[in-house]
Amino acid sequence: xxxxxxxxxxxxxxxxxxxxxxxxxxxxxxxxxxxxxxxxxxxxxxxxxxxxxxxxxxxxxxxxxxxxxxxxxxxxxxxxxxxxxxxxxxxxxxxxxxxxxxxxxxxxxxxxxxxxxxxxxxxxxxxxxxxxx
Amino acid sequence: xxxxxxxxxxxxxxxxxxxxxxxxxxxxxxxxxxxxxxxxxxxxxxxxxxxxxxxxxxxxxxxxxxxxx
Numbered sequence: 001x002x003x004x005x006x007x008x009x010x011x012x013x014x015x016x017x018x019x020x021x022x023x024x025x026x027x028x029x030x031x032x033x034x035x036x037x038x039x040x041x042x043x044x045x046x047x048x049x050x051x052x053x054x055x056x057x058x059x060x061x062x063x064x065x066x067x068x069x070x071x072x073x074x075x076x077x078x079x080x081x082x083x084x085x086x087x088x089x090x091x092x093x094x095x096x097x098x099x100x101x102x103x104x105x106x107x108x109x110x111x112x113x114x115x116x117x118x119x120x121x122x123x124x125x126x127x128x129x130x131x132x133x
Numbered sequence: 134x135x136x137x138x139x140x141x142x143x144x145x146x147x148x149x150x151x152x153x154x155x156x157x158x159x160x161x162x163x164x165x166x167x168x169x170x171x172x173x174x175x176x177x178x179x180x181x182x183x184x185x186x187x188x189x190x191x192x193x194x195x196x197x198x199x200x201x202x
């Protein structure tokens with residue numbers, strides 16, 4: 001399969017997962033899904049994808065067929081993810097120890113979900129920055 | 134020992150822009166800039182591509198710092 005086809009397939013999978021996740025989330029939360037809610041769940045990821053297409057078109061117009069990544073990008077990302085691995089491993093361990101020392105004996109799963117979400121978003125932003133260095 | 138190169142001089146001598154070079158070699162403009170500033174040593178594959186691109190011997194393009202040019 002060509003690179004472009006893989007890219008399209010990945011975008012389709014991400015979109016599909018986002019939409020399915022939206023429906024699953026609402027089902028878990030016992031929310032009645034009406035037409036407007038379903039439309040919002042389906043249209044929001046599609047609208048969110050539009051800036052990506054605009055940016056890609058702008059990049060192509062400005063830079064021609066310059067690739068977005070090369071061997072140096074791969075090296076930078078490898079180093080970045082190695083750093084992330086250590087920070088997450090030791091950071092979460094240290095955070096747990098600090099919390100235990102502070103007398104916290106249990107953690108709410110909701111709080112864990114939020115902290116994981118913050119972690120994922122920061123890693124994603126860091127990845128985007130590292131890829132553009 | 135640090136590896137230094139003459140890529141910037143050669144590129145300017147041939148009147149090639151960083152963007153054009155990046156397009157021709159299928160690398161990013163940032164990589165061209167990093168190589169020119171000696172902040173990044175290209176892989177052997179890219180080094181060979183650069184030699185072919187500028188049509189010069191390897192010792193004319195890359196050399197160790199301190200070595201006689």
